[in-house]
Amino acid sequence: DTGVSQDPRHKITKRGQNVTFRCDPISEHNRLYWYRQTLGQGPEFLTYFQNEAQLEKSRLLSDRFSAERPKGSFSTLEIQRTEQGDSAMYLCASSLVIWGRSTEAFFGQGTRLTVV
């Protein structure tokens, strides 16, 4: 399968614990996005990378959230001191940007986080 893969698919954690999610984009894609989606809402943008550089962060991304893409390939999203309000689906997407133009973005299946 050469699509975007996310791991784990589901995560249940206790409030106050730290969690980390991984995203493996399509191999030649240089742009990687993270989104969060709560029940009944469309996905909300969190942050994106061009290769290893984090180019934009949403104000939704509080200081408890950090994302990395150390070698411009896979990315991790860490949430520290989780709160119940962090319960959501976390989606990763990737695209290829050439000469300033982006292909369509392809999404992974998401990681569903439940904070109890």
Place this chain on the structure above:
Amino acid sequence: DAKTTQPPSMDCAEGRAANLPCNHSTISGNEYVYWYRQIHSQGPQYIIHGLKNNETNEMASLIITEDRKSSTLILPHATLRDTAVYYCIVRGAYNTDKLIFGTGTRLQVFP
């Protein structure tokens, strides 16, 4: 990016064409219309996009009005597997960052 307006829900009989409208009255000349759909508990799936000409691919057709202020996504022969939330998004040609999703249209295909 321009905002879009979609009806919250629609029904369609299996085998019939599903026509999903989208208003984007503030679209500018270099902005594309993208459509994605999201089947329950899965990530969004790209369907089609267009600038001003009508587009067709193996999944759907996109009809954009001449003034570009609205568009319609057509699924020519809807199946039960087309039941999903459909998102219409306007995105600049050289805007290579995030897609802004609204709440979309929930399409229910019934037997």
